[in-house]
Amino acid sequence: MEGTYDCILKWPFNHKITFCLLDQSGQNRHVIDSCRPDTRSNSFQRPRSEMNVAFGIPKFFSLPMVQQDNNNYVRDDTMFIKVIVDFDDLPEVILPYILNLNPGLPHHVQQYYIKQEIKRRQDAANVSASSPAVISINGCA
Incomplete structure (x- = not known):
């Protein structure tokens, strides 16, 4: 409009x-x-x-x-x-x-929380991607 x-x-x-x-x-x-x-x-x-x-x-x-x-x-x-x-x-x-998210929060606060959540998820993905793989053979690691 x-x-x-x-x-x-x-x-x-x-x-x-x-x-x-x-x-x-x-x-x-x-x-x-x-x-x-x-x-x-x-x-x-x-x-x-x-x-x-x-x-x-x-x-x-x-x-x-x-x-x-x-x-x-x-x-x-x-x-x-x-x-x-x-x-x-x-x-x-x-x-x-x-x-x-609470829609009553000011827009800049919502944006802050969204950016923090994206960073948290990226950090978690990076940690799991960099963890060494453990291969188990006959139940022994």
Whole structure:
């Protein structure tokens, strides 16, 4: 949609977008799907009128599943969809962690926690990759 800051934004819009339908049952079975915009599409060009052509992920979550009684995604006629615009090319494996961050935290605090978690995971991967392999023959190491 047309906005106040369009004149200072970079066009066409080309950042990865992730849609997250939040599981309200506490089981963390969130529905997550990501896509990269087609920068040739009018949807991602600078708006020249009030609104560009709409964009979405057609098979993100089926309407009959949302309409089912007692589904995990609608409680008290309310569902939560979180949209993440990825300006930093975050790894896919970090998305569940991001979903569990308190959305009330200031953005810079969330970014700090995300960077710390990525570093923690990279450090853990480096430690396991550098550990010497132990080969066992007949139960003896």
